Amino acid sequence: MATLEELALVHTPVKGDALAHLQRLALSWRLLADLSFADLLLLAPVANEDGHRFVVLAQVRPTTGQTLYVTDLVGHVVDEVERPLVTRAWRRAEECEGEANVLGGKERVRLQCIPVRHRGREIAIVTREAPTTSGRRPGELERFYLEAFDRLARMVTEGSFPFAREEIELEGAPRVGDGVILLDADARIKYASPNSVSSLHRMGIHAYTSGVHLAEIGFDEGAVDTAVRARMPVIEEVERDDASILLRVIPLLEDRKPAGALILLRDVTDLRRRDRMLMSKDATIREIHHRVKNNLQTIAALLRLQGRRLDSPEARQAIKESERRIRSIAIVHETLSREAREEVDFSDIVKPLVRVVEETVSTEDGGVRFEVDGDAGELPGEVATSLAVVLNELMQNAVDHAFPQDESDEPVHGSVIVRLSRREQDLLVEVIDDGVGLPEGFSLDQAKGLGLSIVQALVTGELAGTIEFHREKGTRVEVRIPLAATAATKVVEPPA
Ligand SMILES: Nc1ncnc2c1ncn2[C@@H]1O[C@H](COP(=O)(O)OP(=O)(O)OP(=O)(O)O)[C@@H](O)[C@H]1O
Numbered sequence: 001m002a003t004l005e006e007l008a009l010v011h012t013p014v015k016g017d018a019l020a021h022l023q024r025l026a027l028s029w030r031l032l033a034d035l036s037f038a039d040l041l042l043l044a045p046v047a048n049e050d051g052h053r054f055v056v057l058a059q060v061r062p063t064t065g066q067t068l069y070v071t072d073l074v075g076h077v078v079d080e081v082e083r084p085l086v087t088r089a090w091r092r093a094e095e096c097e098g099e100a101n102v103l104g105g106k107e108r109v110r111l112q113c114i115p116v117r118h119r120g121r122e123i124a125i126v127t128r129e130a131p132t133t134s135g136r137r138p139g140e141l142e143r144f145y146l147e148a149f150d151r152l153a154r155m156v157t158e159g160s161f162p163f164a165r166e167e168i169e170l171e172g173a174p175r176v177g178d179g180v181i182l183l184d185a186d187a188r189i190k191y192a193s194p195n196s197v198s199s200l201h202r203m204g205i206h207a208y209t210s211g212v213h214l215a216e217i218g219f220d221e222g223a224v225d226t227a228v229r230a231r232m233p234v235i236e237e238v239e240r241d242d243a244s245i246l247l248r249v250i251p252l253l254e255d256r257k258p259a260g261a262l263i264l265l266r267d268v269t270d271l272r273r274r275d276r277m278l279m280s281k282d283a284t285i286r287e288i289h290h291r292v293k294n295n296l297q298t299i300a301a302l303l304r305l306q307g308r309r310l311d312s313p314e315a316r317q318a319i320k321e322s323e324r325r326i327r328s329i330a331i332v333h334e335t336l337s338r339e340a341r342e343e344v345d346f347s348d349i350v351k352p353l354v355r356v357v358e359e360t361v362s363t364e365d366g367g368v369r370f371e372v373d374g375d376a377g378e379l380p381g382e383v384a385t386s387l388a389v390v391l392n393e394l395m396q397n398a399v400d401h402a403f404p405q406d407e408s409d410e411p412v413h414g415s416v417i418v419r420l421s422r423r424e425q426d427l428l429v430e431v432i433d434d435g436v437g438l439p440e441g442f443s444l445d446q447a448k449g450l451g452l453s454i455v456q457a458l459v460t461g462e463l464a465g466t467i468e469f470h471r472e473k474g475t476r477v478e479v480r481i482p483l484a485a486t487a488a489t490k491v492v493e494p495p496a
């Protein structure tokens with residue numbers, strides 16, 4: 001379907017600022033349809049025809065009443081014969097009322113044609129199309145809503161509605177059906193709809209009668225003041241008596257001067273309560289990660305105490321390694337406990353992981369230097385946990401095996417690079433050392449150590465990835481992990 005802009009540019013003389021004005025109108029006119037219980041059409045004249053034919057640029061149906069048009073009329077062209085009132089309103093540049101047939105049908109409608117003015121020039125016509133009234137006397141609500149509509153319609157013709165600042169109908173912003181208060185020029189209540197009275201009750205305001213000042217019933221006038229003074233709509237949330245009420249204040253202008261206001265109110269108390277509950281759920285998850293981290297650190301500390309009491313160097317070594325593995329998992333939980341998300345920035349984990357390994361090397365006049373290169377980006381918590389353990393083992397192996405102490409007792413010098421490359425579909429993790437290289441005849445399948453068994457189980461099992469060992473200057477271990485199916489790589493579509 002063609003957009004308002006496309007239709008206007010193809011069929012009508014409307015462009016530039018005037019077109020932007022119509023687009024703003026189409027963003028904020030649901031209010032008018034709801035207040036008038038009627039369908040609205042936005043019609044612009046076909047170029048160079050002096051109001052003989054019009055094209056429908058936009059259409060809105062009321063949420064407060066029934067629509068006359070189940071079909072979409074946007075793009076439809078109407079002529080003088082079909083809609084003489086539109087042509088008359090256009091040529092005279094004034095509002096015209098009367099009856100006509102429903103577009104494309106025989107049923108009669110009450111038609112109100114409202115010229116849309118921009119910078120002193122007519123640029124389009126809004127028609128309000130309602131069923132012909134059946135002689136029924138309108139109720140109080142209906143009368144006040146129609147009064148508000150008429151005043152807004154006059155603003156459309158004066159060029160003061162839509163407001164110059166883009167008033168996009170925010171998701172969740174109060175609508176007419178949520179509750180309406182109509183104020184006169186002195187901020188006295190002229191009318192409050194039943195739903196708005198319920199919202200006032202929720203705020204603990206019971207003393208409402210028409211004719212009283214907002215301030216007299218204890219209603220904070222701040223938003224109304226701002227809207228009237230700036231002659232711009234204001235959205236504000238007020239909290240009172242445990243209730244949260246969202247206000248949308250629309251100033252009503254006459255000759256561009258403030259002459260009252262319309263307040264739309266929406267009771268969002270339950271919504272906010274749910275938000276708070278969700279927030280406390282996040283806080284709970286963070287707290288759990290924090291406790292898991294603390295418990296793991298306690299276990300690591302207990303193992304260390306146990307290790308110190310052992311005489312066998314082999315047993316001491318085994319305990320020490322277990323301690324190191326547990327600490328690498330604790331690091332992930334610590335990072336998860338700091339954020340309210342299920343994802344972690346893996347870079348925040350690599351640095352503390354390197355520190356854990358560095359602590360196991362003696363740095364007497366030399367040592368092994370670590371360097372981290374690249375960025376893994378965000379990873380889901382469970383991926384990060386497995387990867388942290390894998391990385392820890394690979395770095396520890398470099399320290400343990402790549403730089404053996406020779407007989408000369410010379411201090412060892414070596415470097416280990418951890419390189420992370422995040423690509424669209426996968427993550428590449430390389431641990432590169434410049435040491436002595438893998439032993440003759442090394443093969444991963446035959447490696448008997450616990451370290452590489454853990455690595456292999458995690459990479460091929462948990463992470464569904466691959467691992468390769470390469471003999472280069474020293475050793476380069478390459479771990480590849482597919483990420484396509486994980487949450488971290490889901491592309492978030494911007495809202496349409
Ligand atoms: N970066 C490396 N440079 C040289 N040799 C290595 C390297 N990484 C692994 N190796 C070789 O692979 C073997 C298996 O490693 P693995 O981590 O499985 O066991 P480990 O380190 O000996 O014992 P642990 O169970 O404590 O890790 C090592 O003993 C070592 O010979």
Ligand SMILES: [Mg+2]
Binds near residue numbers: 397451452
């Ligand atoms: Mg090892």
